[in-house]
Amino acid sequence: MSTTDYAYVRTEMADEVPPPASEVGVLGWLHKNLFSSWSNTLLTLIGIYIVWLLVPPVIEFAFVNAVWTGENREACLAPPDSNVHMGACWAYVKAYLPQFIYGRYPDAERWRVNLVFFLFAIGLVPMLMPRVPFKRANIIYMLGAFPVVGFILLTGGDFDLSGFVFSESTASFWIEYLILTVVLAGVAFGIAKAGATDPKPMVISVLAGMAVIAAVLFLVSVDFGLAVVETEVWGGLLVTLVIAITGIVASLPLGIAFALGRRSKLPIIRLVSIIFIEFWRGVPLITVLFMSSVMLPLFLPEGVTFDKLLRALIGVALFAAAYMAEVVRGGLQAIPKGQYEGAQALGLGYWKMMGLIVLPQALKLVIPGIVNTFIGLFKDTTLVLIIGLFDLLGQVQSSYTDPTWSTPTQSHTGYMFAALVFWVFCFSMSRYSIYMEKRLHTGHRR
Amino acid sequence: MAVQHTAPAESARASLFYDPKIRGIFFQLLLIAALIFFGYQIVTNTVANLERQNIASGFAFLDTTAGFGIIQSLIEYSEESSYGRGLVVGFLNTLLVAFIGIILATVLGFVIGIARLSQNWVISRIAYVYIEIIRNIPLLLQIFFWYFAVLRAVPNPRDSIELPGSIFVNNRGVFAPRPVFESGSGLAGIALLVAIAAVFFIKNWAHRRQETTGQQFPVFWTAVGLIVGLPLIGLIVTGFPVGVDYPALKGFNFVGGVKVTPEFMALLLALSIYTASFIAEIVRAGILAVSHGQTEAAHALGIRNGPTLRLVIIPQAMRVIIPPLTSQYLNLTKNSSLAVAIAYPDLVSVGGTILNQTGQAIEIIGIWMVVYLSLSLLTSAFMNWYNQRMALVER
Numbered sequence: 119m120s121t122t123d124y125a126y127v128r129t130e131m132a133d134e135v136p137p138p139a140s141e142v143g144v145l146g147w148l149h150k151n152l153f154s155s156w157s158n159t160l161l162t163l164i165g166i167y168i169v170w171l172l173v174p175p176v177i178e179f180a181f182v183n184a185v186w187t188g189e190n191r192e193a194c195l196a197p198p199d200s201n202v203h204m205g206a207c208w209a210y211v212k213a214y215l216p217q218f219i220y221g222r223y224p225d226a227e228r229w230r231v232n233l234v235f236f237l238f239a240i241g242l243v244p245m246l247m248p249r250v251p252f253k254r255a256n257i258i259y260m261l262g263a264f265p266v267v268g269f270i271l272l273t274g275g276d277f278d279l280s281g282f283v284f285s286e287s288t289a290s291f292w293i294e295y296l297i298l299t300v301v302l303a304g305v306a307f308g309i310a311k312a313g314a315t316d317p318k319p320m321v322i323s324v325l326a327g328m329a330v331i332a333a334v335l336f337l338v339s340v341d342f343g344l345a346v347v348e349t350e351v352w353g354g355l356l357v358t359l360v361i362a363i364t365g366i367v368a369s370l371p372l373g374i375a376f377a378l379g380r381r382s383k384l385p386i387i388r389l390v391s392i393i394f395i396e397f398w399r400g401v402p403l404i405t406v407l408f409m410s411s412v413m414l415p416l417f418l419p420e421g422v423t424f425d426k427l428l429r430a431l432i433g434v435a436l437f438a439a440a441y442m443a444e445v446v447r448g449g450l451q452a453i454p455k456g457q458y459e460g461a462q463a464l465g466l467g468y469w470k471m472m473g474l475i476v477l478p479q480a481l482k483l484v485i486p487g488i489v490n491t492f493i494g495l496f497k498d499t500t501l502v503l504i505i506g507l508f509d510l511l512g513q514v515q516s517s518y519t520d521p522t523w524s525t526p527t528q529s530h531t532g533y534m535f536a537a538l539v540f541w542v543f544c545f546s547m548s549r550y551s552i553y554m555e556k557r558l559h560t561g562h563r564r
Numbered sequence: 565m566a567v568q569h570t571a572p573a574e575s576a577r578a579s580l581f582y583d584p585k586i587r588g589i590f591f592q593l594l595l596i597a598a599l600i601f602f603g604y605q606i607v608t609n610t611v612a613n614l615e616r617q618n619i620a621s622g623f624a625f626l627d628t629t630a631g632f633g634i635i636q637s638l639i640e641y642s643e644e645s646s647y648g649r650g651l652v653v654g655f656l657n658t659l660l661v662a663f664i665g666i667i668l669a670t671v672l673g674f675v676i677g678i679a680r681l682s683q684n685w686v687i688s689r690i691a692y693v694y695i696e697i698i699r700n701i702p703l704l705l706q707i708f709f710w711y712f713a714v715l716r717a718v719p720n721p722r723d724s725i726e727l728p729g730s731i732f733v734n735n736r737g738v739f740a741p742r743p744v745f746e747s748g749s750g751l752a753g754i755a756l757l758v759a760i761a762a763v764f765f766i767k768n769w770a771h772r773r774q775e776t777t778g779q780q781f782p783v784f785w786t787a788v789g790l791i792v793g794l795p796l797i798g799l800i801v802t803g804f805p806v807g808v809d810y811p812a813l814k815g816f817n818f819v820g821g822v823k824v825t826p827e828f829m830a831l832l833l834a835l836s837i838y839t840a841s842f843i844a845e846i847v848r849a850g851i852l853a854v855s856h857g858q859t860e861a862a863h864a865l866g867i868r869n870g871p872t873l874r875l876v877i878i879p880q881a882m883r884v885i886i887p888p889l890t891s892q893y894l895n896l897t898k899n900s901s902l903a904v905a906i907a908y909p910d911l912v913s914v915g916g917t918i919l920n921q922t923g924q925a926i927e928i929i930g931i932w933m934v935v936y937l938s939l940s941l942l943t944s945a946f947m948n949w950y951n952q953r954m955a956l957v958e959r
Binding site: 151152154158161162164165166168169383384385386387390396397399400401402403404405408409412413415416417418419420493497498500501503504511515518526529530533536537540541544545548 | 588591592595596599605606609610612613614616682683684685686687689690696697699700701702703704705708709712713717898899901902904905912916919925926929932933936937940941
């Protein structure tokens, strides 16, 4: 055997040739993404034309021709006999900014709103950052302490408990409350006895619950020396945030409850849940708000009145709860049956199975849906202006009646400002949900 | 040796309470009792409140003369008409804006959803920016913007903007010429019906022929030719018995032609632009859900890009798209109730006026709820049927 020396086979590597200029770098990118074919080039040109049509006028309006300072409408009016197109009148937004944020909340008391915003922010920011410790304390603060403090600060507290339910005076209210506590503890004791279990933990949990409610009621009824601010004068961003946040906080547990109810094996509970969910989902929010503002007073006994804002809150919360229930139900259905069976095999009861095994997985799966519902709810808060509450959009809309600032560009400027505020809130919510989704996407990663 | 487990004596007494079946019945009975109590409270309170306010309940008020005008109505309506007829007008207006809105939103949404997936960087960026801006701004704000900032800001009738084809735009609305069908134009109508029937027949025939022989037939162009051609022939034969009613400025406003109110335009624009941004995301998700292997397999079979999209990708994507698309259609219909904010006379807006005049809150809100609920149920029933037809048939 001999090795033949094939002269036509290369023995050394050829030098690397740089890729063609049309495939790499800026040029390559341009070629690949913009001008790969005739049709693609045409699309690019059309796209650039659309951008050219839309963007320069908006920038011109919002920045170049905009008026940033001024005392009244004169500043934002084009000089007479000239063809100058005036831009956005930001001076008007600046002048109206306090109204857009607080509504007609009294000037002297606005520090309370600011304090509530601040308290909310210091609770929210660490809660959103996964690395910050003390999550449990944080949640207790956000769901327990903050709502009470915020409520007292915003309304002024000093509630008259004597008007509550049946009592005639504050003293009699507390006596009745004590009697109710004793009765409830007795019932708990009886149930525990009938179940042949130790009655102590049950009675203690009832007493603890009643004590917490009593503490909240007491705090609300104490006069801290804050001036009472009726909800009629609330407005602007304050109302938007109050409705959105209360709606979000109330709709999540309600929605989970109805989702569990709809998946329950008990026929009546299932039926009631289905009717509730389908009813609220089938009607527009406006009719719900009309219902809560016009019909709810009819349902209440004579003499009992509800605050207008509170009525809107109830409507919004129930409406959002129905949507939330469907989102959560989707998550519950996505959990494999093995998880339920595994939990049951471990001897867990219904609530422990749901609370410890199923819901944590299900809620994780539907985070995008939950946040979408939150975003929808946030946008829907604007609808309260139809029943006469002044949220941010309502304040902007009502500011147009003021002749001091009435110019042709006023409405454009106002809507631009409101749109920007809403957009920032909604967009950051959706970005945060994408971030959380990625972070929690642990189990199903491939 | 097997160990016999003996239960302690007390648990025999407790077992009744811990039996899940009995506990279930107990809690359900509790729920029923609570609901009955709640309902009873509501009914008695309402009856008492109504008596105190001297409001007679019942639907008798529907026959009373309304006494208010409605700016846009599909059926004959005047101030002498009854409240009931006013509600019907409102309902038809709701249907009109929802129907046209759904068509526009679907077209726009599909275009933008596909643009979002385009290879072309500029186009996909534009679609992305559109979606992210529009869907994060409240719909009511957009309606206000279109109504107060755009359509109310156009010139008054004297300085109308004139578009080609005698279309006038001013702050009272958009005015366009209206074709007037005189006697004899019935033939063209019959020709149109014949053309449509023929197209259906040809489509079936072409399908059968392709199944058996593999030969294709240009169905689309034949259809266009028939639907345009036959009525045209009909018109030529009868000597063009169609006149045109042009809008003309008389006094302070335009008379004649078709008038589209700014309220309708604003609501329609806002609804379809807003909903399109959601539909675009649904379309994108649907197309992405079809695995890339399907495209590759189609290309391997020698199918070109266009037919691949039309025959392979879209039919599969539709399965994913239809359920969320249905709920967007429902949302659009329900959102059309925001009309009340700019006084477009839809069901809620007209109902609100009647509510203010008569105080029949329960009846009006009841009518709203029933109408919207049945619209919702009807749409979802239809879509479920369609969804079942389109669903993947597995073993």
